[in-house]
Amino acid sequence: MRNLWLYTIFFSCVFVLNAQTPEEDIEKPKDSISSKTLLKQIGNGFFPTKLWNFDLRYLVKFNQYEGFRTGLGGVTNDSFSKNFRIDSYGVYGFRDHRFKYKIGGGYLLNKKAKGWLNVSYIDDLMETGSSDFLTDGRTFSFFEPRLLNISLFHKHITSAVSYEHEVNPKLITETEIAISNIRPTYDYNYVLDNIAYGSFETSIAKIAVQWNPFLEYETIDGKTETIVDGYPKFTLQYSKSFKNVLNADFNFSKLDFRTIHKVIHNKDSHTIGTLSLGLAHGDTPLTHLYHAYPNNINKETILNRFSVAGINSFETMFFNEFFSDRFATLVVKHYVKPFRFNNYFKPQLVLVTRYAVGNMNTISRHQNVSFGTLKSGYTESGFEINKLLLGFGLSFTYRYGAYHLPKEEDNIALKFTFNITL
Template sequence: MQAQNSAINFLKIEQDSVKKSFFLKQIGNGYFPTKYFDFDLRYLVKYNQFEGLRTGLGGVTNKNFSEKYKINGYTVYGFRDDAYKFSIGGSVRLSESTNTWLNLSYTDDLQETGSSKFLTDTRFFQFFEPRLLNIDLFHRHITQAISIAHKFHPKLSTETQFSSSNVEPTYNYVFNLDGEQFNKFQFTTATLSMQWSPFSQFRIADNVYKNIKEGYPKFTLQYSRSIKDVLKGDFNFSKLDFKTIHRHLHKNKNVSEFTLVSGIARGDVPLTHLYHAYPNNINKETILQRFSVAGITSFETMFFNEFFSDKFTTVQLKHFLKPFNISQRYKPQLVLISRFAIGDINNPERHENISFGSLRKGYTESGFEINKLLFGFGLSFTYRYGGYHLPNFEDNIAFKFTFNLTL
């Protein structure tokens, strides 16, 4: 009897441990799980220069609700612009073995001007997104979209999307196209995105491929086409975007990471759909006034809205030294960083009421981070040099906090 009770207690402890591990994993992925619905922690609290404090609720149904259907959505409120934003969507699984989903969505929200994302990018969550604090150039969009996500192979994921968007900049901007002036835009866009992970490893479990080891490099390619006069689209243009990430683990447990992002846009492209290089420097006079929090992949010395391009390439190199083993819990880490960006823009005169430069001379910055000094916080120092070195020495320096927290 005693042996039986011990076995029962052991199983109970193991089950509790599995539940705790699952809960922490979900929290780390940005979800607070409940029985049928997982709340998305990304929508709880954020801050930016246009909305001020932004808060709300959102989430998605989980497998207990259905393994074939998903319902997702969110609603948020910005206190400074005094406006609600929301999104509602649904998905239906067409094939389990190829993880094929048909998705529908309706979104009324803000997007940072010059930003772009890949449809096939996996979800990325940070408890604290530092770069968002200082963004001030947004456009509002109302977008209806339908897409199909499909795995042709465990190592090749694709998503195809067709969308229609009404876009209105929140700032004073005019796109002058052959004498016709636009301050609001309608886009009808078809997009194909592919992500190839040739060195990742998979195994079959319950008739579904599970990723058991992330392999590098990874490659992502995306083509978008905006079509004029279809569903009232205003412009013809195309965009081709590429990204590759490579990580190498050295024998001494140092890690080197290489990231290349490139894009080219051709046709009649308003500022909202051009590229920036993810700047993260505040337009303030002194180093201390610009003191904020460093991002993960942003250019720390590049000022917000300083450059826009219709063709660009960025290269980022990071070398993570093995953490300093000061104690069991205290292990700060030194990271060496170098970033480079180059780009250009055709017809800059089309973009009225806003001034910006090009990246044709090549932009370079280098520096280091010392992470996890105290409660996940660290320090970052970056220096701007090369073609866009500024006359005032202090303007080339970015000194910031870093924040890294893992569960």
């Protein structure tokens, strides 16, 4: 019940700021005094001022390692400069008592192709096993509930240079070269050639492509507006770590792919599926492998595990239960026509099925941590009833198949949902 009260208090504090706008394009915010424009910019995650637009993501967050995490950050707007921007933040974790920050900026090299050259220096935390796409910086979700439950992080100090390039609104690319010093916050060693690495250096080059072939748009006075946000959408990213380049310790490569497809049945009902694939090859530490998006807290009872459901996360899969060097996940959600009791109360039923499969070579290299693999295939299904009250709803998910647990209640996840669109 302690978790239930914590989540209730937390959401009451940040309800106005943490509206969810998944798969919505980020627009670089501009100065405006109109309430409509202001609301749109807040929906995109920014609160605009004359020269600086505050990024609302940094105001307040919560996770199991830092506790409450709060700070300020943002980016300069066109009133400051149309060709140069400063993009930085500073935050503080109240449980780990540590400041984190980013100092960054960019210069517009190609106005027509929105070609920005960016540099950054980051001292922060990253979730172990996470794998983000560079081009995801162009989509924005105010609130990812799964962040509340993450406990396994590694510290990283990263210097990076990147370049964004828009071939056209349907095809976006980004490349990055980054040098990182990585120190896990948990007891972990990666053993390679009889050397146990408790911390390590990486030098990684990445290239990512976001392709939305069915997007329909028009350009008026140099501004591009989306007419139809078509599906499917495709994202591909290749990463290469170079050993002995700027003191890097490991050689490995990663290939990540994601596609999102949406089938609209009518104006009130649709089905959306997300397929994710990942492959890591070479001497890859746990920090850079895959965890399949778990979202179940490692606690004894259902009520103690009561938290908030994520968007594409596995609600019955416990944190740090599985890791893979190659994996695939499929998440399918069917949105049923809302139940219209009146103009204000229109809850919506969502049917959900998730599947994950994966495996790992050389498990013995990862010491002081224990985990399983997904070689037998992991399955869970359930439903959500969204928008019951102020955007809150409930979800029920059941774990079955090869990884069904002996204790029946451990196969059940009962959680809040939170869905608001500005």
